[in-house]
Amino acid sequence: MARPARKSRSSNGRMSASSDFRMRVRMYRHGLGDCFLLTFPRAGQAPFQILIDCGALHRNAAEMTALVEEIRDTIKRENGSENARLDVVVGTHEHKDHLSGFNQARDIFENEFDFGEVWLAWTEDLSQKEIMAIKKARRKAAEKIREVMRLNANLAASLDDVSSLMAFSADDDDGVGTQKVSDALEYLKERGRRRGSKLRFLKPGEEPRALKDVDDVRVFVLGPPLDPILLKSSEVTEAMKRDGTIYHLASSGLSGVEALAAAARAPDDPLALQAQPFSSAVSKKNFKKAPNYEKEPWRRIDGDWMSAFGQLALDLDNDTNNSSLVLAFEFESTGEVLLFAADAQVGSWLSWRKLNLKDGRKEMPALELLGRTVFYKVGHHCSHNATLRNNGLELMQDDRLVAFIPLDVETARKQGTKGWEMPAKPLLKALKKHTGDKVVISDASAKNPVSAEAHKAGVVATDTYIDYVLR
């Protein structure tokens, strides 16, 4: 398939081993979501192409199709092949802003792309009973929240914040695909199982993966954590470790979710009645008629109970984020590391402290990789609890460090009632300080251009993507 070429870049744009770089990371500028193309030139054959995620919030099928076509054309040009071959496709976790493209541009992926391997986190391996149970509980809770918003327009109005949060796991943004995010994941699995492909569920601590015919590069898996407590936490507390409080959902129980959701039903609905705390003999209908309740209107609590939905939605969001597949690409001879943290939250970061990676016959502490990191794909669109400071960012001491943030600030700002705090200012400040101002946001614009420092470090921006090139 790949033909040898002598020149660094042939006239048809094909790339060869004598390319002037060792690796290129391409961050697409398609909105609030992740889509990265990693390219490794190979001697005497087409470059090794890896796609990490392909998704966005609030983007329609046409927009996502354009993105995938762009990727297709790039690979075809560089590989000089009929179909666009992705040697590895990585789906980091089950959120729309990482996977929606696999639904919205399904036809192109299906007909014009060859998949080599598909890499997913071990937490997606539904042949394991525990994982299945967690996924089921999570889906049920998400369904319940949606049911509430559907059943009761009054409630839905006051649950604005919740509904934008639920967008991460919502159906696609337009009618073209009625698919759900879970379908995108299923599609990736199915592709991985086809003849000629390979589906892998990756676990931290396993042997590093090699990329076929790419010398010098090893891929380490850092997350999702195997420790169920860390897997679930955005904030890990001493008490949680002690008590084994794993799952907010499990602690209030699915029954708690059901009781909550029952409140959205009509008062005489059997499910609603079942969730009432007292027998109807002692209950009086219509809470607003309670004596003295309306006396001081500012002290009424009509809607306070609905904050439970917000918490539930947060828990769901966080749980899924922590199931992110975290990958570190290492150049063995130089020690340089490129870290792709997906949306891993604090719990995942904390787990790296105790994680030992297999390094030939030796073991290597996972945090050692952070010290050699020259490229960091910032977690969770630069929200504050997706990058740990101590034992995280503080360890990234390489002067060459560059940070890429896939984020569309405008979209983030429109979410919820107050807008989402992305990028989190203190974190952005810390990142800038740490990288010497080499922070690149995918929606960089004239107002917010790619800094001169980043340029010097090998960052090149076009309208559709921003490249980081490791020479």
Added chain:
Amino acid sequence: MSEKSTDKPSPYPKPTRRYLRGYAFDPSLVTQLENAPVSVLIYKIKWEEALSAGPCGEYLEVIDVDPASNAYYDPVNLNHADILAQNGLAPSEGNPQFHQQMVYAVAMTTIDRFERALGRRAFWADNDNAVAKKPEENGFVEKLRIYPHALRMANAYYSREKMALLFGYFPGTADRSAGVYPEGLVFTCLSHDIIAHETTHALLDGFHPYLLTPDSRNREALAFHEAFADIVALFQHFSFPEVLEHQIAHTRGDLSSENLLGQLATQFGHARGMRGALRDAIGYYDQKKQRWVKREPDPLAVISTKEVHALGAILVAAVFDAFLSIYRNRSLDLMRLASNGTGMLAPGALHPDLVRRLAEEAARSSSHVLNMCIRALDYCPPLDLRFGEFLRALITADLDLMPEDELKYRVAFIEAFRRRGIYPSDVRTLSEDSLRWGTPDEDPVMTTNSTARKRIKATLKKFAEENDVRSRIDKLRHLQERKKVWLETRRIEEELSGALSDLIQPDTQLQKLLGLTIAPPKDLTLIDPTKPFRVNGLRVARRLRDDGRAVNHVFFTLLQKAVWKMPDSGDSREQILRAGSMVVWDLEASEITYVIRKGLTHQQQVREAQLDEDDAMSLADTYFGAQKELFAQLHHSGA
């Protein structure tokens, strides 16, 4: 319905106490053979003459609406003869009227505990909800609202916005191995600990409203709020003699082993599948070993712990440790008597007389410890509180009241705090006298010139006389109705603000002493330069010292508020900056005893350091922005 006893004068002596049955801890103990005998007790609370259905009294107003069920439950009338005749309704999970009685009884017990320790009336925080403010009341909130069935979730919280306590109910875990009835309903309003905890939040907020204000709070202050609420709930356990004796017998007098008294919210914890209480001051349930394990103090934890509840737990453990030492000290002689002088008890059950005597010592120790903690509040800085400063406040308050400390209570506290690495930041040594707040004479900001010092003293004395401080405060003491006390206090504060402002404007030495900034640096602008500060939180304490003399103190805070133009280039935001000093004024000597300062420039440094610290934020902040209901969020993960 309600029997108005005021209609005609009653020929009988008035009752002083109202007897109400309730759960000692929560309903879970009722079905445990071992603990059933002490699972229910009688709360003896202050008799409120004008108690109407709700219950609705002078301090509290229970309103039982359940919006998630679109229902409400009829308010209980505790003055009904049928209820009076049987010490209140019988404890029952299925009777909402009993729930109302339970929250009322425990909340009143908690309020009473505060009032007894402080020797004055308790007040709730002012209502700063501008829409609802009535001008003539100026934000006075007479009654705290209690909603026993406000939420359908495993949470309960104090709402500053609504001046109310909101309690939730939820089905427990479905996990059959958790040892509780699967999916059984749990009512947080039936847990003594949760009610006492939330009531304490409200009381503490009434006491120190600026601990929680977004622009002046810090992590330790939030943790302190949590810890203090737990401390009050814990030590209230010791005021129930039946429970105490039962647990003393059970632990053979060793209260540092696993026991109910040191645990909080047992049912809540179990129902969430935790295999133990929500919080435990002494130990924890080890999931791996599958048994209860005693917790060893870790002096580094207070530095490394970021999460608010975990941080608060360290303070709770320290105070509980101090209590255990005091109790052990007080009961040494009893133990020796009971063991022929060896101190080693013979195996088997303790003699009931010994149990009763030990229980007495435990009750007395716990009462002292709780008193010390509550009184320390008077000596805390009004904002930006740190654990180490609480220790200083505690030592100072106790030194003022008990100069002798024969039983070495203060030493017990210092040692317990030291074992957990809780230190104040600016003392020379960890001795009692260096921990005590400095008097003006010891104050490094004061001039060393002795004539200048005398002049300042004389100025202040003259000021107090001219403004008639003493007699105005005395008058305050004689007011009965809480609202009148509140209004009169505000009036005194107002006048004092003006007079004090005139006094210190020309006097930089006084400004330094009181920690006030009249001419702020360039990046700060006082909100209202004509009123550079205001007097707030004035309260009086007349307490009997152990040598029989009266301590006659007035406490008030001087608050300043400024706009700070932040230096950061990318972020040209402005931030509100609050500062304040706590002044302790000796009415007898007409002089300042202590000034505890948190000045504007100090606060500026504190906020600056905090800006780079984002670990405290939660995921909710990312998506929902800063939360209005602070405690709703705080309590979600820890109640």
